[in-house]
Amino acid sequence: MARPTIRVEIAFTTRPTEAPAWVDVSNDVRSVETNRGRNIELDTIEAGTGTVVLDNRDRRFDPTNSAGPYYGYLVPMRRIRISAVWEGITYPIFTGYVERWPLTYRGFDATVEVPIVDGFKPLNLALLNTSYAQERSGSRVNHVLDDAGWTTGQSWLLGSSVNGVLGSTTIVGPVGDREVLTGSIDMQASTLTNESALTHLQNVAETEDGLLFIGKEGQVVFYDRKRPYLPPYDTAAVTFGDGDGELPFSDVELSNDDAMLYNEVRVTRQGGTAQMAQDTNAQLEYFRRTLTRSGLLFTTDASALGLAYTWLGRYKAPYVRASKLLFEAPLPDELWPALLKRELGDRIAVKFQPPGGGDRIEREVLVQGISHRVTDEDWEIVLRTTPADATAVWLLGTSQLGVTTRPLAG
Template identity: 30%
Template sequence: MSRVTVEAAFGYSPIATDIVWTDITRYVTLSDSKGISITRGAADELSDTQTGTLSVDLDNSDGRFTPGNASSPYSPNVRRNTPVRVLVTTLTGKNWLAGGSSFESDSHGWVPTPGDAPQAYGRDATHHLAGSFGMKVTWTGVNTGGGLQSTVYGLKIGTQYTASAYVYVAAGSPAVVIKCGGATSAASTVTDAFERLSVTWTTTSAVATLQLTSASSPPAAGTMVWMDQAQVEESATVTSWSSSIARYHTRFFGMVTSWPMGWEGLASEAQLVASDMLKWTSRRPALGPMVVEEVQGDGAQLYYPLSEPEGSMSGGDQSGYSRPSMTIRQSGTGGALTFGIGTGAPSDGLPAPLFEPASTSDGKSLQCTVSPRLTSGGAEGEVIPGDQVYEAWFNTGTSGRVFMKWARGSAPAFDNGIYFQLESGTGKLQVVEYSTFGSTTLTAATPNLANSQPHHFVWDEESGDVWVDGVQYAIGTGVHTDMLLLTVGSTAGSPFFSDPGSQHWVGTVSHVAAYVRNGADGPGPSIADIVDHYQAGLDGHEGETADARMTRLASYVRIPGVTASGTFSTVASQGQLGSSPLSHIRDVERTEGGRLFADRASANLVFQARTVRYNPTPAVSLVYADLETPGVEFSDDDQKLINLITASRPGGATQRIQDAESISLYGVYEQQLDVLKTTDESVTDAATWAIIRYADPQPEMRQLPVEASTLGTTTYRALLDADISSVITVTTLPSQAMAATVTSTVEGYVERILQGRHFLDFHTSRSDTDSVWVLDDTTYSVLGTTTRLAY
């Protein structure tokens, strides 16, 4: 038995961490011709995976799915980007609760009730009905004491269900109840022994939540209960517990791209059209350099890259907080400050302003009023909590000069603030804190930084420490709130008080940024994340593994995570970026030779290394006669033939790899391979691996259609679990086939869920294309056939 559930999260973003789902299953139209359509993956292994799509036919007779309809119960949130997901529930017995087993291996999906968590919960061996474990819950002393819950999917609307659970209430602990479908059981009456609680209701939704909570509000903190053998069954009365539990298979997670609606006569219909999270990566036309993306992504509340072109007279804020521009401030006479001709962080490819003063007291600096203030202690009015972090890149060959200053901007006799300079003679970093009571100079034990090389600087108000080029120096600075004036390149104070300053900087300063953090675990970026900008600006994270790079690029477009599998190789720098996020992500995917696609169950991406496909084990075996569909397709053509590759990498050699025998038989089938490998040898390996596999591609099954709903539950579940890179074996093929048994790798599929039918049409490729040599293995060490070395 299987049932489908469709949910939408009206009013939420697909990357939100607190999504609350609304069941819309009852409005889904399922018939012989209408229902749910899903596409996923690629046509073959040499094509890019495409954005997955979902189409759902909906009954819109009450206008609830009409965008802009104020009478919709979902108004005003029937809109683009609404998260949507589709699940299929499979059942072998009668227990619809996937979290209904006896807690022998894990917690089976039981989680704290949102906003009402118990003091503690977890598997425990003290009290249990079967096996060795039950679920122990310890109550808090507020509200209900907390709750523990598990969600059940695939219920039949309008049908009676009964939920039950065995509970063991310790003597002195409060009675407990279970709740499901809006109904509540009678309170427990037994202590120091297991008692079964149950509740029956008629469901109006395909989704229900079974909850365990106390019957008193609030219970005494530290009191407890044990639970075992929970169940939700399609019955008007409670029956024996079944260990044959349901399984939930998420078929799609994504976001609505449109809500087209129309009429058949007077009957209104809507169609939910959605895309998976791969679409999210293609929305920005171009990324900035890595260092820019990371500063902005970590929430800088003030950010001046200072990368304006030559001829500019000011530098703009790119934090998104609309800070005033930095303008040129003249001190004394002479000197120059020219945008666009200096060099900033090594990997960003951006220019920086060049400071060329006439003397230490005659020159030009950059200055702006920081409005509104980043933090405030209340002396200037409103209290604005938080600790500041300052960041900048600089390059100079002259010591004894100031590269950045933060001040209140008062008259010189009453001003206070902090500025950062290089010690005269030694070039060590110095921090000067000053006020009306005097000044303190703190010197960090850095090497000589006035060495005409770029350096990265971070100051953390909370710890009082500084970081230079990723190295921490403890110097013990104090607290600096109500900083109103930012000066880059001198000690100049407010122009309103004729404070021209001195110690004019010689060289460049760029990527000036400021952050606000509220405690180590509070809002704001971690210090480690900010310090990590050094690597982004230095070499664009040259040499990090492909999965780490993929996670980094995904974070630039706010994808919450990347689920990686396999063993990954390293990739070269992408410091300058400059193209669309998806373009750069594809570069990493191609370099790794892996597979990237959207997760079916979350907003994450999935990234598989090429090693995932080496010598795969089939996930499911099908008998040809059980497919119950026409359309199985075998092909033997030159679609994938490659026998000559010209390969290159950034800063490396251009190399040519060929298979002379294939060229003599078929002619030249050439391909250009540009990858972000870190050595010429790895480029050769990548090109050679492609030539080995495709110089003479063999016949293969490319389409595998399956009427999945006609198969047994075990096979059906295996097909639902199959995804991109899963392997399927088909046996007992007709005599005309190239072999009686073939094993194919899933590259993608088209899926149709109709009334009583579930059709899967897999795009497949030969699995043995990815077979590699294994020493003394009877299958993968056959001389001349499977003795292929992979990289």
């Protein structure tokens, strides 16, 4: 079976805030590994990372080689993007920055094992000293990105000789560098003192109970809590399974453990008092297991209590989760586009018949992490997932719908 062609491009001659001038180095690639997202939904999504191993036997990637084609440009924070080309279509996999150029020599062989990182790194380096008024979560994300000077190279950079013609090859303002939804929750007014932009953005995402990550094309993505439950995202984009019309996987991992088992939830907002939701029956079954979050940006304690009840409903009882899907080449031709299109937050279905008979296992899950490992011989893709919990769209006060519970605002 055929497989896609891996493509690696580096913007050697352009600074990270400029429109990139990409150079294709795919012919020198020995292997690629990327990892984006998180293992479980209660983890904070940190910077996506990876490693690109380049053949350096001719010293073209040696920063000390003055005769090399990239001499003077082998410096940290040059932009890099990785994609897969399949049947004439290019699918992005990872966009980020080179961290360093470490040289490795083994006898007559020479390589550069280039560590890469996504846009969360510069956002973490950007320290903010400013104030924000009370506003919806999506507005806060946009304001923080503006104040951090966030751009992926689609903005005009004064004094640059490579920007070309204004309005033709460049665009004034941050266009195409973010995908930010409006949000469902108001963030309280905040004054930041030497706080990293990333830290504040992650706090906004946790308060919203949403998703914040760097997309495959390098853009900041912010999804609010409602997105997974509204059309078209409330329907599985693809079904992986062993039945007719389903796309096969190589391996599936089911989890039924206590990693996401909590029957007491305590949530505290900045300037507020701790709000607690608990299930005493679940505590008798599994001991008291407390999930604590503090310093969130809610404007009222009632909103903090609503999140506590949402999480209690989600985590108070164990559940057999389809937590990981593995795909190993060779793969059927029709499987490659379905895999390469996947992004964090996608809803997918997993269906299969375990050996030994009995009921077929069927789960709808949300993609939480995506990893690629590519060599000349192998291509391995891992999707890490979490249950798509349909009850998460309710702010719970009690179990009496319409009296003390209500749909999310908006």
